[in-house]
Amino acid sequence: MKTSVYGVAAAFLIFLLNLPVVIFATSRIVKPINALMVENKKVRERNFEDVKEVQTNIIELSRLSSSLVDMSKSIQAYQEAQKELIDSFIRLIADAIDAKSPPLYRRTL
Secondary structure: OHHHHHHHHHHHHHHHHHHHHHHHHHHHHHHHHHHHHHHHHHHHOOOHHHOOOOOOOOHHHHHHHHHHHHHHHHHHHHHHHHHHHHHHHHHHHHHHHHHHOOOHHHOOO
16 A cells, blocks of 8 residues: 555656646747747738748748748738739729710810
């Protein structure tokens, strides 16, 4: 019975001694994830020019960060191209209306 109590006490002591290491290790993972969430919010709010790469030593998170920056640039370029396309259509329609309508100074009273 005493050996099992000592075993539980030893396991609990090892757990307590390792707790700071676990907290430190998890904070090194959680901080870049939280930073990526902030950058993702910028994309959601369409603040594409504010999206920055998150610096981390975790390769997968670093790749995700680069991908998020690339995606925001692509979305911004796509939206600008759409705006230019709509502006072109508006100019085309306006030019067609102007060409079809007779000038006011030619009207006879």
